[in-house]
Amino acid sequence: MPLFTPIKTLLTASAVALLLSSPAAAEPDATAHVELRGTGDLGVVIERATGSVALVDTTEKTVLRHIEGFGDLSHASVKFTRDARHAFVFGRDGGLTRLDLLTGEIDGRIIQGGNSIGGAISQDGRFVAVGNYEPGGVKVFDVETMELVIDVPATYEKPDGTTDQAKVVGVVDVPGNIFVFSLFEAGEIWTLDMSTDEPELTKYRDVGSMPYDALITPNGRYYIAGLFGEDGMALLDLWHPENGVQRILPDYGRGEERLPVYKMPHLEGWAMAGDQAFFPAVGRNEVLVANTRDWSLTERIEVHGQPIFVMSRPDEQQVWVTFAHPLNDKVQVIDTRTLEVIETLSPGESILHKEFTPRGEHIWISARDSNQITVYDTRTFEVLATLPAESPSGIFFTHRAHRIGL
Amino acid sequence: MPLFTPIKTLLTASAVALLLSSPAAAEPDATAHVELRGTGDLGVVIERATGSVALVDTTEKTVLRHIEGFGDLSHASVKFTRDARHAFVFGRDGGLTRLDLLTGEIDGRIIQGGNSIGGAISQDGRFVAVGNYEPGGVKVFDVETMELVIDVPATYEKPDGTTDQAKVVGVVDVPGNIFVFSLFEAGEIWTLDMSTDEPELTKYRDVGSMPYDALITPNGRYYIAGLFGEDGMALLDLWHPENGVQRILPDYGRGEERLPVYKMPHLEGWAMAGDQAFFPAVGRNEVLVANTRDWSLTERIEVHGQPIFVMSRPDEQQVWVTFAHPLNDKVQVIDTRTLEVIETLSPGESILHKEFTPRGEHIWISARDSNQITVYDTRTFEVLATLPAESPSGIFFTHRAHRIGL
Numbered sequence: 001m002p003l004f005t006p007i008k009t010l011l012t013a014s015a016v017a018l019l020l021s022s023p024a025a026a027e028p029d030a031t032a033h034v035e036l037r038g039t040g041d042l043g044v045v046i047e048r049a050t051g052s053v054a055l056v057d058t059t060e061k062t063v064l065r066h067i068e069g070f071g072d073l074s075h076a077s078v079k080f081t082r083d084a085r086h087a088f089v090f091g092r093d094g095g096l097t098r099l100d101l102l103t104g105e106i107d108g109r110i111i112q113g114g115n116s117i118g119g120a121i122s123q124d125g126r127f128v129a130v131g132n133y134e135p136g137g138v139k140v141f142d143v144e145t146m147e148l149v150i151d152v153p154a155t156y157e158k159p160d161g162t163t164d165q166a167k168v169v170g171v172v173d174v175p176g177n178i179f180v181f182s183l184f185e186a187g188e189i190w191t192l193d194m195s196t197d198e199p200e201l202t203k204y205r206d207v208g209s210m211p212y213d214a215l216i217t218p219n220g221r222y223y224i225a226g227l228f229g230e231d232g233m234a235l236l237d238l239w240h241p242e243n244g245v246q247r248i249l250p251d252y253g254r255g256e257e258r259l260p261v262y263k264m265p266h267l268e269g270w271a272m273a274g275d276q277a278f279f280p281a282v283g284r285n286e287v288l289v290a291n292t293r294d295w296s297l298t299e300r301i302e303v304h305g306q307p308i309f310v311m312s313r314p315d316e317q318q319v320w321v322t323f324a325h326p327l328n329d330k331v332q333v334i335d336t337r338t339l340e341v342i343e344t345l346s347p348g349e350s351i352l353h354k355e356f357t358p359r360g361e362h363i364w365i366s367a368r369d370s371n372q373i374t375v376y377d378t379r380t381f382e383v384l385a386t387l388p389a390e391s392p393s394g395i396f397f398t399h400r401a402h403r404i405g406l
Numbered sequence: 407m408p409l410f411t412p413i414k415t416l417l418t419a420s421a422v423a424l425l426l427s428s429p430a431a432a433e434p435d436a437t438a439h440v441e442l443r444g445t446g447d448l449g450v451v452i453e454r455a456t457g458s459v460a461l462v463d464t465t466e467k468t469v470l471r472h473i474e475g476f477g478d479l480s481h482a483s484v485k486f487t488r489d490a491r492h493a494f495v496f497g498r499d500g501g502l503t504r505l506d507l508l509t510g511e512i513d514g515r516i517i518q519g520g521n522s523i524g525g526a527i528s529q530d531g532r533f534v535a536v537g538n539y540e541p542g543g544v545k546v547f548d549v550e551t552m553e554l555v556i557d558v559p560a561t562y563e564k565p566d567g568t569t570d571q572a573k574v575v576g577v578v579d580v581p582g583n584i585f586v587f588s589l590f591e592a593g594e595i596w597t598l599d600m601s602t603d604e605p606e607l608t609k610y611r612d613v614g615s616m617p618y619d620a621l622i623t624p625n626g627r628y629y630i631a632g633l634f635g636e637d638g639m640a641l642l643d644l645w646h647p648e649n650g651v652q653r654i655l656p657d658y659g660r661g662e663e664r665l666p667v668y669k670m671p672h673l674e675g676w677a678m679a680g681d682q683a684f685f686p687a688v689g690r691n692e693v694l695v696a697n698t699r700d701w702s703l704t705e706r707i708e709v710h711g712q713p714i715f716v717m718s719r720p721d722e723q724q725v726w727v728t729f730a731h732p733l734n735d736k737v738q739v740i741d742t743r744t745l746e747v748i749e750t751l752s753p754g755e756s757i758l759h760k761e762f763t764p765r766g767e768h769i770w771i772s773a774r775d776s777n778q779i780t781v782y783d784t785r786t787f788e789v790l791a792t793l794p795a796e797s798p799s800g801i802f803f804t805h806r807a808h809r810i811g812l
Binding site for chain 1: 442443444447465488490491507530531582601626681720721743765766767805808810
């Protein structure tokens with residue numbers, strides 16, 4: 001399969017990069033400098049202005065240290081290895097950087113593409129996939145060696161018969177050691193099966209115009225892509241791939257009025273609560289509720305602004321919402337039993353992201369322009385801690401290593 | 407509240423016990439002996455015959471070491487601290503033992519009761535609760551110091567007006583820093599709210615005759631107790647405690663015929679898949695399927711023997727079933743889409759327990775009389791490893807630290 005020709009030059013490049021930042025943890029005396037500790041209550045916070053990350057402890061609610069050298073971290077994301085020791089940071093500059101959470105040192109960094117928007121780690125923990133805008137495509141690396149395993153260019157055929165590269169968005173891992181992702185210009189969803197030595201690519205064509213982001217349900221069954229070019233969403237039921245991609249929620253999108261959209265929502269933040277799914281309306285100050293049995297729209301909840309991240313507390317009793325500029329100075333909490341907004345919080349200026357502790361007792365919220373992270377008790381809404389950080393954005397805790405699609 | 411008088415003598419006892427086995431990890435040179443590693447892919451396997459546990463690595467699929475000194479581990483269970491560094495082992499002899507997974511050493515052990523059947527760690531990670539048969543009741547300890555925080559005797563009033571102590575079963579943690587448990591002889595369910603310095607006890611009376619075990623749904627909403635003395639189950643909706651305890655699944659139990667029951671099933675193994683719940687029939691070679699929206703019985707699936715553990719693969723696409731003596735030499739796999747048995751495996755003699763890796767790619771199964779653990783690929787059913795262990799029973803992986811009720 002020509003799609004899978006390894007790129008030797010890139011292999012060399014990554015090997016060199018590894019030499020330059022050879023694993024600190026491998027040095028015998030490394031353990032002397034670091035504290036022996038469990039990694040279950042660690043996390044990283046992206047500090048976009050300085051290209052650094054803050055290593056945090058969710059038990060003590062403290063920043064352990066700041067680590068630099070990650071390149072351009074505007075719009076960066078993070079995945080954790082299955083042992084929860086390392087974090088892979090996907091940078092906007094195409095950098096793929098591996099951080100050792102125990103030594104606090106970068107033990108691997110390569111520039112794998114021109115413009116990366118995120119990635120995923122395979123179910124078995126062996127592979128890390130990166131989705132790229134420039135050049136469009138997905139590259140899969142070995143988590144241990146960071147060597148290129150496979151390069152999948154996002155080549156698609158245009159109406160005029162010529163071919164081009166598409167931007168890759170919405171890269172997720174699903175059970176069966178499969179990666180799923182969407183091709184923006186192509187309007188296609190592809191799955192890459194890494195379960196055998198002969199990776200297998202499956203393409204779903206004409207899924208809709210310009211998929212801009214996607215999500216996977218917590219059980220890894222439904223892959224749902226939002227469409228920028230039209231209303232509605234594209235749904236792939238991975239339990240029944242033979243049914244192909246279906247269109248759901250025809251009302252979902254900007255609608256006839258073509259409302260001004262300050263920022264397209266992140267679908268990663270999709271929230272499930274029982275058989276209800278909560279998701280951000282596009283261009284409207286609403287959180288929408290769908291019935292996950294037939295994916296019909298059941299409710300529109302009026303909120304403070306245009307929602308960006310809509311996330312469910314692990315016990316599914318609350319949904320927390322962040323908003324687009326210029327109303328991004330508030331966070332609202334919806335009770336999933338009454339579908340009412342029960343709390344409005346002001347954790348700072350330019351709120352970008354939030355993360356629940358694994359069992360949901362606390363939530364961490366980043367406020368970029370306030371240079372701080374606020375930790376709340378999700379039951380009492382009491383502020384438990386305020387931590388300094390350099391223009392903090394994404395917050396990621398290590399329990400994600402053990403969740404499908406996170 | 408007289409219920410909450412701390413028992414000074416026990417406090418002293420536990421303090422002494424701690425001195426005898428003072429934390430190895432605290433010694434400055436301890437780190438030199440141990441490998442710096444993440445704790446996300448660690449686990450423990452109970453070795454009941456030798457009162458030891460096997461420390462395992464789910465990435466390498468190996469036993470790292472065997473650790474002794476846990477006392478009587480027949481019917482033992484394990485909970486992990488929120489940093490996934492320590493395991494608390496609940497022994498049949500009333501022993502509560504804390505194992506440091508990184509040093510491989512016991513760094514705390516107390517005999518807290520006469521006969522413990524399990525426990526739970528609070529949502530905030532601060533408290534470990536132990537349920538006891540002898541004397542009946544729940545004791546809550548500080549996870550760090552292992553000192554007694556609160557002692558809750560399971561005192562109940564008998565029909566003749568006298569009081570007695572009940573055996574405590576089905577201890578779980580739920581959101582809000584609450585422990586929930588059942589009183590066997592009393593037919594009561596109690597909740598213990600540890601969210602404030604003034605712990606609050608709530609009692610639900612007349613829930614049914616002889617609750618013998620209980621489970622909590624993954625979101626922490628429904629606490630469901632099986633009844634030994636009558637058919638049906640007792641359900642407490644923790645989102646609506648004002649509704650009190652309701653009776654569900656009137657068919658659930660031994661029925662009119664009073665079938666011979668070789669072993670009461672473990673309800674901890676309750677499996678959810680979408681809005682279906684799979685659970686072990688009592689005394690029948692059946693796995694029952696209920697609709698979680700109204701808790702009605704929808705299906706009876708014929709299986710190899712009397713089911714003991716019915717567990718859902720994390721992606722909810724399969725349910726794996728172990729069986730009671732004398733048919734405990736097989737494991738069966740049910741496809742949740744077709745409700746058909748798709749595989750029957752023979753991992754050894756006297757199969758006691760099983761555990762999925764966090765994202766479900768593998769399952770570990772313990773066969774006591776074969777002195778081995780078998781690791782399967784859950785997609786191909788291929789045997790990936792066979793590991794030696796001394797009469798292995800319970801298998802517990804560290805990702806449980808991050809799940810409600812596990």
